[in-house]
Amino acid sequence: MADALPLVIAGAGIGGLTAALALSRAGRRTIVLEQADRLAEVGAGIQLSPNASRILDALDLGLALDRHAVTPDWLKVHSVRAGGEVLRMPLGRGIEQRYGAPYRVIHRADLLDALATAAQTDRNVEIRLGTRLRRAEAAPGRISIEARTPTGPATIEAAALIGADGVRSRVRTHVLGGPLARYSGRTAYRAVVPIGQIPAEHRRSTGLWMGPHGHLVHYPLHGGETFNLVAVIESDWEDDGWSVPATRREVLDAFASWPQAARDLLALPQDWTKWALCGVDPDFAWVGGHVAVLGDAAHAMLPFAAQGGAMAIEDAAVLAAHLADPAADIAMALAAYEAERKPRAKAVVELARTNGRIYHLPDALAFLRDAGMRIAGADRLAARQDWIWRWRPPAETLSKSGGAKSAGGLRRSG
Template sequence: MSAPETSPSRHADTADPHDRLFIAGAGIGGLTAALCLAREGRAVTVLERAESLAPVGSGLQLSPNAMHVLRGLGLEEELRRHAVAPEAIRILSARSGKDLARIPLGAHAEARYGAPYLVIHRGNLQETLLRAARACPDITLRLGADLRDARQSPDGVTLDIETAHGKDHLSGAALIGADGVWSVTRRRIMGLRQAVFSGRTAYRAVIPIDTIPEEWRKVTGLWLGADAHVVHYPLSGGRQFNIVALVKEDWHEETWSAPAARADLLARFEGWPAACRTLLEQPESWLKWALCGMDPGMSWINGRFALLGDAAHAMLPFAAQGAAMSIEDGAAIARNLARAEDPVKAFHAYQSERQDRAERVLRLARSNDRVYHLGGPLALARDAVMRSLPPERLLARFDWLYGWRPPE
């Protein structure tokens, strides 16, 4: 998917530069926001520090709330070709190896929420968004454009960027920071506190599905253990299998992601049920990520600057909503910019609309962190409650989350 810097389209050339909107970051949230803004007729320039965009990463979950936005962008059919709609979330005990609960998904969830619940490789999602952005005349994509600083005035913003050809200065109406957990927009330009390490690490691997037992090929598996849990599900139309092992540990690496020693990981899961150990033994190589998050209650906006996705509210992955919240944010910021001519007013409306919901999800992820990793008598009590709840009731607990749709 590597490509040279995209040239501005004829439409972009003729647009009033003072009306141009800038987005820092060509990830899932940034590209979604760009597509939603372009649908509203706004000229957008996406600035991406990387020289090329390769389909990297592992799996993620696209729940119905996110799929409503992506459907509105006309991307559902293509995404379904790369994704899998798991039949259920199968929750198991790492102590006994027995099933605790089964939350129905598949056709049941699609009928309930009006959109599918999909699992997909992050690279396939980004590639789909990127292809749509490149085909849109209102979107200019600038790769290899490193945002160094930005200033604002009552009339607009001025950005300082560095490229392989030197320094450049860009002027426009507003800047949206969609540049991830380690956001330059958040830290350097808006002066906000960064995310902090949570004390947990995620080990991730994607492998061919051929050697995986049939019982795991159509469901999302979730194994709960003391201070660790394992998640796995199919990807790539059922051709690949995603495994994530999450553990409590310190982080001593120089960067926030690094190769992981297979033997060290397996040692952490010694004594776990054989069925789970068999899955963990399949990958020959693993990558690990330090899990970082932010506290609720901090502002995402400052005048003509605004944040979305992980740059605004990085959260632990224990609600499987990081990508979905970025997608929802992208739709919301575009909708509010379309309604208000003044970006400052639009950004206030955006934060008012989004913050409570995003922070409720952030708190859910923190709650799941505690619940998933219980040990001793508390784990036994949790397991008993899960076994007692009907599957329909387990799913209904997420109606507030999965049942969201973009406001008309």
């Protein structure tokens, strides 16, 4: 009986763990395979807009997140051409009141810790660390998954396989025959510094600096104790590997023509990490029979709308909604998930691309952009986000108590 089998999720990142928790609420048992020996996220922040926060709150993670998160007072938009701020939009209590969920900024490790802690105490979820999915084959009414575990190869029988295995997803490329990830021509430098080094005017805000062929984003983390910097440039990628250490000199050289106030921020971190920003064209079949992909595996996007993680979280909620009926035909439920999610994911991928073009306009056009932004004002900027932020998961999806508090958990497999 395929339905007595667990669902297997490949990848214990933001998308995979949210999916496991949402599926538990839907009464589904999952095994989460994670290739890493321990659950860890990159040392950087993430912005969680109300559409993502709403789902995490519904999964009862709000308190855990709010121990570490900050809700910034403002989004302050600066222009290199204008030499300073052109616009500010409120992000604080007004946004929470309007959307029923806060705009949070949080260190990725704190987000992952909240998700993992909930998953480890959920009897419907089992996380197997050090376990890498190798391949999967369809059998009648089920999927047979081959994995490399710390003690050798293993085969796991599942009712379905959910690939939440990130931008270089093996489920996408090897199981579904989907496309390879492609370098976007954009590189991101990331660093976190103590907040004490940051001028007071930036400490409670998300900041965006738009410049010719680059931009800078910053916001507070760790309840306001540290400060996250992400500096993006257009460049080729010539390093081995997709994330490598970078120096202060390299970053300052890349932003040599920027205003002193921005360069003062960029001069703070001694060490940076440099990331190749890669994308996945979402126009491929996300589902094949009892296999589906979600999150970056399905639609890795430029981070210029701050929505990649949020879309992974939304995917998880919708997937769970389609699998909530125990009598549901799994292949049909997965097909319905794809049909529901793909148009929205594609629209957000496109918005992120457009944002990149707007942020990086050369000086001549930046003048018009800045003037237009000033005239349009904060309300227009807020209206541009509204269709993303007001999104709600299907009714009742996450309302059940699920499999809380029991012996479920985390183990190295083998």
